[in-house]
Amino acid sequence: xxxxxxxxxxxxxxxxxxxxxxxxxxxxxxxxxxxxxxxxxxxxxxxxxxxxxxxxxxxxxxxxxxxxxxxxxxxxxxxxxxxxxxxxxxxxxxxxxxxxxxxxxxxxxxxxxxxxxxxxxxxxxxxxxxxxxxxxxxxxxxxxxxxxxxxxxxxxxxxxxxxxxxxxxxxxxxxxxxxxxxxxxxxxxxxxxxxxxxxxxxxxxxxxxxxxxxxxxxxxxxxxxxxxxxxxxxxxxxxxxxxxxxxxxxxxxxxxxxxxxxxxxxxxxxxxxxxxxxxxxxxxxxxxxxxxxxxxxxxxxxxxxxxxxxxxxxxxxxxxxx
Amino acid sequence: xxxxxxxxxxxxxxxxxxxxxxxxxxxxxxxxxxxxxxxxxxxxxxxxxxxxxxxxxxxxxxxxxxxxxxxxxxxxxxxxxxxxxxxxxxxxxxxxxxxxxxxxxxxxxxxxxxxxxxxxxxxxxxxxxxxxxxxxxxxxxxxxxxxxxxxxxxxxxxxxxxxxxxxxxxxxxxxxxxxxxxxxxxxxxxxxxxxxxxxxxxxxxxxxxxxxxxxxxxxxxxxxxxxxxxxxxxxxxxxxxxxxxxxxxxxxxxxxxxxxxxxxxxxxxxxxxxxxxxxxxxxxxxxxxxxxxxxxxxxxxxxxxxxxxxxxxxxxxxxxxxxxxxxxxxxxxxxxxxxxxxxxxxxxxxxxxxxxxxxxxxxxxxxxxxxxxxxxxxxxxxxxxxxxxxxxx
Numbered sequence: 041x042x043x044x045x046x047x048x049x050x051x052x053x054x055x056x057x058x059x060x061x062x063x064x065x066x067x068x069x070x071x072x073x074x075x076x077x078x079x080x081x082x083x084x085x086x087x088x089x090x091x092x093x094x095x096x097x098x099x100x101x102x103x104x105x106x107x108x109x110x111x112x113x114x115x116x117x118x119x120x121x122x123x124x125x126x127x128x129x130x131x132x133x134x135x136x137x138x139x140x141x142x143x144x145x146x147x148x149x150x151x152x153x154x155x156x157x158x159x160x161x162x163x164x165x166x167x168x169x170x171x172x173x174x175x176x177x178x179x180x181x182x183x184x185x186x187x188x189x190x191x192x193x194x195x196x197x198x199x200x201x202x203x204x205x206x207x208x209x210x211x212x213x214x215x216x217x218x219x220x221x222x223x224x225x226x227x228x229x230x231x232x233x234x235x236x237x238x239x240x241x242x243x244x245x246x247x248x249x250x251x252x253x254x255x256x257x258x259x260x261x262x263x264x265x266x267x268x269x270x271x272x273x274x275x276x277x278x279x280x281x282x283x284x285x286x287x288x289x290x291x292x293x294x295x296x297x298x299x300x301x302x303x304x305x306x307x308x309x310x311x312x313x314x315x316x317x318x319x320x321x322x323x324x325x326x327x328x329x330x331x332x333x334x335x336x337x338x339x340x341x342x343x344x345x346x347x348x349x350x351x352x353x354x355x356x357x358x359x360x361x362x
Numbered sequence: 363x364x365x366x367x368x369x370x371x372x373x374x375x376x377x378x379x380x381x382x383x384x385x386x387x388x389x390x391x392x393x394x395x396x397x398x399x400x401x402x403x404x405x406x407x408x409x410x411x412x413x414x415x416x417x418x419x420x421x422x423x424x425x426x427x428x429x430x431x432x433x434x435x436x437x438x439x440x441x442x443x444x445x446x447x448x449x450x451x452x453x454x455x456x457x458x459x460x461x462x463x464x465x466x467x468x469x470x471x472x473x474x475x476x477x478x479x480x481x482x483x484x485x486x487x488x489x490x491x492x493x494x495x496x497x498x499x500x501x502x503x504x505x506x507x508x509x510x511x512x513x514x515x516x517x518x519x520x521x522x523x524x525x526x527x528x529x530x531x532x533x534x535x536x537x538x539x540x541x542x543x544x545x546x547x548x549x550x551x552x553x554x555x556x557x558x559x560x561x562x563x564x565x566x567x568x569x570x571x572x573x574x575x576x577x578x579x580x581x582x583x584x585x586x587x588x589x590x591x592x593x594x595x596x597x598x599x600x601x602x603x604x605x606x607x608x609x610x611x612x613x614x615x616x617x618x619x620x621x622x623x624x625x626x627x628x629x630x631x632x633x634x635x636x637x638x639x640x641x642x643x644x645x646x647x648x649x650x651x652x653x654x655x656x657x658x659x660x661x662x663x664x665x666x667x668x669x670x671x672x673x674x675x676x677x678x679x680x681x682x683x684x685x686x687x688x689x690x691x692x693x694x695x696x697x698x699x700x701x702x703x704x705x706x707x708x709x710x711x712x713x714x715x716x717x718x719x720x721x722x723x724x725x726x727x728x729x730x731x732x733x734x735x736x737x738x739x740x741x742x743x744x745x746x747x748x749x750x751x752x753x754x755x
């Protein structure tokens with residue numbers, strides 16, 4: 041008991057006196073078949089981990105012990121041990137997994153399988169497959185509502201967001217959005233879910249109770265053609281005030297005021313920006329820039345790009361240790 | 363345990379439970395010609411269901427989406443033999459199908475379009491690349507998913523000019539369609555500042571495409587045919603008829619690359635295209651048809667997907683409603699080419715990037731960087747609005 045207390049005190053001291061909290065970011069490099077490990081204190085790549093073929097979707101397990109990375113061309117999800125930073129296991133996902141979502145407890149994983157129009161359900165503890173849910177053509181974006189009751193899957197050619205009841209595992213609603221929906225993100229207060237449409241060039245705001253599109257975020261960048269604006273990844277601050285939207289080949293991150301759904305600023309990052317992750321203290325936002333093979337670091341408060349870090353070829357997904 | 367089982371059963375039921383009312387049935391016809399085209403390369407020999415296979419996949423894709431919207435798509439196929447009346451076949455198809463995807467020669471397509479005009483049937487030209495179908499002979503009831511020869515030539519020309527291969531030796535076949543492609547290439551050269559240093563004609567004297575000692579003979583003929591040319595960077599071949607083009611690469615007198623109908627070829631689609639999520643579609647196509655996907659397959663897929671896109675956006679299977687939406691300003695379709703595809707409202711031609719392929723790989727995709735346009739960079743390919751002679755009616 042006493043020892044525990046001392047440990048806690050010590051930990052508090054260390055955290056309190058450190059100049060900046062060092063976090064660890066993991067970046068999947070789609071072409072290199074590697075995962076780059078970035079230290080957010082020194083902003084350098086500290087390790088490059090060899091993984092399977094075509095790594096894209098990447099996320100920490102809730103306990104922070106493993107990094108899961110979908111290696112689509114190997115038809116599996118690999119587990120990287122966060123301590124040893126090596127691949128230690130794999131999960132029985134369906135064919136060509138790309139993005140996935142886990143429930144709040146970190147026990148069940150839902151995987152979008154682009155090749156066979158299904159979402160695969162996996163027991164994370166036993167690492168076994170529980171079943172499949174039939175969805176639209178080319179399932180991609182995956183997210184779970186903060187209360188854990190609703191799973192959202194987007195299908196790229198069907199152009200829908202499928203609302204799936206996580207207890208019955210049945211589709212309860214299908215909401216049509218603009219072309220090629222790629223990513224879904226809930227507001228932390230559960231009142232809205234934002235869906236990016238890569239080819240449609242918009243973000244649809246959906247009321248998850250009424251299952252209706254209640255608004256759209258549109259983008260306009262002087263000197264850039266509409267076709268070049270292709271929204272993909274979305275990040276939202278914990279206070280639900282500001283959203284960041286990656287605009288793909290427009291090479292920019294749009295800063296969006298969540299209340300008015302208007303863009304307040306465009307931040308120039310690297311080429312073909314895909315996805316993003318906040319540091320847990322929300323001081324920084326890291327984005328993966330596919331074509332320029334780097335990661336941009338955005339100072340969230342200042343809304344400025346402060347750094348660029350070279351990673352592997354075609355960086356795609358990113359996750360940061362909790 | 364029982365709850366658990368119920369959950370598992372639920373997986374299978376999820377899709378069917380969405381079906382409540384009788385689904386709306388949307389009929390799509392496919393009208394093609396039952397003729398086998400002979401190519402120089404055995405590898406390029408088109409399958410019997412070339413084109414149709416693409417439509418079939420899109421109908422499957424539409425039906426996956428349709429089950430969430432109570433829409434059901436059915437494809438009815440018709441192939442006409444030589445001498446058969448295309449109008450009769452099209453009229454029969456139009457009985458049940460409000461939409462017809464056609465892979466017909468230009469004259470037959472025009473006859474069909476005029477015969478079906480009063481019925482309100484919407485036609486999709488998935489096969490014919492003829493400029494005149496979008497220009498003087500354009501029709502308000504025909505949408506073109508096939509690119510035109512000018513679009514293909516411009517896509518190739520932009521790349522050759524970007525590569526600074528701007529001196530072209532143009533070799534033209536003796537058939538009408540070869541000459542039309544040559545016309546398009548000459549226009550491209552003039553537009554983008556390339557120079558045709560010389561033109562040569564390759565006469566089709568008949569003869570078999572498969573012989574037992576073909577290579578020996580070709581190896582003697584092609585260097586001789588291409589010798590004594592003025593200085594040039596690239597040989598551009600116009601040989602849609604498949605008489606000589608594929609014999610040219612590696613056999614020219616001067617060591618020069620070949621482009622056009624052989625070598626580096628402009629196409630709407632290729633089996634090697636794997637960017638922008640295309641790999642999923644290529645896999646789906648392979649699974650369904652046990653072969654790779656061609657440009658004609660893609661043009662038919664796009665046509666059927668345009669129908670599906672419009673029926674889901676309008677939540678209707680009504681032909682008039684769907685047609686108006688497709689022709690309207692809000693329509694676009696995603697087709698694995700990295701950008702949304704839209705219609706040129708002045709002639710109903712689908713704007714699209716064009717791939718440049720070598721038979722194994724996608725070498726580049728046009729429009730090339732730096733070819734600018736005030737409306738859409740895709741309009742740097744082919745005839746633009748101010749040049750158009752089309753009056754839709």
